[in-house]
Amino acid sequence: MNGRLSFLSRRRLAGSRNSSRKFIALSLLPAVLLVAVFTYYPFGRGIVMAFQNYTLFDLTNVRFIGFDNFKGIFSDPKFLDALTNSAYWVFLSLIFQFVIGLAIALMLNKRFRGRGLFQGFVFYPWALSGFLIGLIWKWLFNSQIGVINDLLLRTGLIDERIGFLSDPQWAMFSVIVANVWYGIAFFAIMLLAALQSVPSELYEAGSMDGAGGIRKLFNITLPYIMPTVLTTTLLRAIWIFNDPAIIYGLTNGGPAGKTHILSSLMLDRIMYGGDYGAASAIGLVMIGLLLLYTIFYLTVTKAGKLGDF
Amino acid sequence: MKRYSLRGLKVVSLAVYFALMVFPLLWIAITSLKPQKDIFTYPIRYWPETLTWQNYADIIRVSKFQIYIANSLLVALTAALIVAVISVLSAYVMARFSFRGHGQVMLGFFLTQMLPGFISLGPLYMMMTRLDLVNTRFSLILMYTVGLIPFSTILLKGFFERIPKSLEEAAMIDGCSRLSALVRVILPVMMNGITATFIFAFVQNWNELFMAVMFIDNEALKTLPVAMNSFVMKFDIDWGAMSAGTMMSVIPTVVLFAIAQRYIVEGLTQGAVKG
Structure with a gap:
């Protein structure tokens, strides 16, 4: 009885490995995607700006200026x-x-x-x-x-x-x-x-x-x-x-x-x-x-x- | 004798600390209830002769504070709800599974708490302009959600880790799917953790100033902190109204925090305390 139960449960858990992977991906997706797009992308963009002439009132003149x-x-x-x-x-x-x-x-x-x-x-x-x-x-x-x-x-x-x-x-x-x-x-x-x-x-x-x-x-x-x-x-x-x-x-x-x-x-x-x-x-x-x-x-x-x- | 004086020292220290912590907000409360002329009388009147709600009536009638309160509530509640849902899922996965990239994702979440985030403020403004989201409450809901996902995930992960795995495994053996095991069996057990996360997120959203100042300049869409900010610039001298505005801004969060403090601390410290 005991052995049967554990056999059943093991099979069920093993069979769910594939669906497990899907579950992991789907559950993490919103968090990772949002943080990547709206935290890390602008952050990286901000770092690039450190080497650019980038002022809000002179947006037609955005260019790289090295370490100026x-x-x-x-x-x-x-x-x-x-x-x-x-x-x-x-x-x-x-x-x-x-x-x-x-x-x-x-x-x-x-x-x-x-x-x-x-x-x-x-x-x-x-x-x-x-x-x-x-x-x-x-x-x-x-x-x-x-x-x-x-x-x-x-x-x-x-x-x-x-x-x-x-x-x-x-x-x-x-x-x-x-x-x-x-x-x-x-x-x-x-x-x-x-x-x-x-x-x-x-x-x-x-x-x-x-x-x-x-x-x-x-x-x-x-x-x-x-x-x-x-x-x-x-x-x-x-x-x-x-x-x-x-x-x-x-x-x-x-x-x-x-x-x-x-x-x-x-x-x-x-x-x-x-x-x-x-x-x-x-x-x-x-x-x-x-x-x-x-x-x-x-x-x-x-x-x-x-x-x- | 020595024991006795040590205890006396403790009582006195705690009393002084109590006074130093309580007085600043108490003084704002008293100022907010003084009639305009009493605020500027000298010598200072520590207990006003007449108390009045005039300052509160003014900021509602003249400055339309009810609009800002409504905007703040809408933005803070919506974002906190979305954060709770998204972070429950991500925290559960981070707590229960090991997979390729697990460490990197965790590090990515941790780093958002350490980096000087204002570097992104300029680029974010440009993004919001391009997405046509400037002067929308949605821009704030979006950014507040994003801003709180990492911290909430870390917080909730700690709560998940304290719930034995066998709980959802038993449910899954009984035929539940992973998701329904999570929703029906685990979430009810960790309601404290979820409530704490939700309240923490709400308080942060309610208090946020700088993104709101950048993205919103339409009177009808301003949140409470933005209104207070314009207030400082407009009526730097009107301390009665300012105090009333401050009281209205802090009362909800102080009450909520008092309720949730225990659980937030529980969630925050258990990792650090275990060492």
Whole structure:
């Protein structure tokens, strides 16, 4: 009886190999086709544009111009500013998002009454768009009637209002603050999920060996969640680098281009100048930097430890 | 004693964090309910004497926000539905079968999440012009669908991998076809994953700005973010109306995310956490 059933089922599954192949092809087709045509084709087209004179207002004069777009952007002080700003933007945003996110995750790891509700209230920036977060902070940072200036004045920490968004000395700091505020939730959520998966036996064994809280943190907890830490910081750095939305909403690159990062400058070239060639050249520089960063990161951290996510 | 103070530190830190996270949106909510003149009074009034819905009434009566909300709903819902259907199929195949090109397809999906996507914005605009899709809501439905297929496939693949193969094999032995086994046996089991993916896609679509700004400049077709964007350029000073617009933009997504957060995290982290 048993043998008969397994014989039958084996035949049925084997006979379906051909139809299986058809099923695979048909199920994947829409996804692969759409992504190929509307993501990879324009992406490739965009890379070609980096070597073309391609401006929206001069479409009759599209031609290959070699590396002229690159010469153009490298002699533009705004581009060089954006290059340094990108470094600050990624590095400082990432460090603060990660450290605060980890601290919050550790504090939320042990169950307490109201924890779910607490998470519901503090993790909502996930659901907002970068553009709106930019607008919200634009209002908070307002130099005339902004609430941050008001609180600082009332508490006597400053005597004069600060032009958080208009003063070139402060503007980059301000956009990074908004970005940190936005990104803490990502790390807190991801790291909390990782912390919850640490087997409690490990801690029990640690206690028996007489390890205290700090030693348990460094010898048990952090090594255990290391794969998540490496994956999330790698991905997050790339996303922060690529995403211009907060800057677009908050300063739109101002004052005088002082808060542009590479991605917001690229967007600016597309939306305001219609200079697709220059934008693509900036994009290619970004791809180069991303490649270098990823290779460096994977070498230093030894890719083997990365989670497959 | 030491234990006690450590706990105190934790409570204080969490309270500070709570205040820092909640205050910005709360402040927008308060601003949106202030009468115009109170917004600009100095010193700042932290709790307004009179609350009013005037700002909300204004952006609906004067700025026709209901049109933008309707457009956003239409575009975001339609694209999220199509994404769910297409990605369920692709994720199922990626999770269950190994075939030539499997690794390349997966890599192709992953890379879309890493590359600076705005390189395609110019070429896409040219494509949309050639296809005569500029100033249509269809252009957004199409592009939002395409944009979310890779991430949704990766997310759903994780959910499929947690469902034992024997489940659909049993159904197939009973005479179900592969597709009907998928629809009747597996999908009901992973409704959480599908709902999470759908909500994630909806929120992303609802929030998308830059493609919508590029493709749409017809008043009747604008989505909410595009309207907010024109709003910033037109009335940079009118913070009452801006706050009301912001509140109307964020409330739906904040509520939805609160519902789906647990499942999205579940789907996102299980690969990374397993290591």
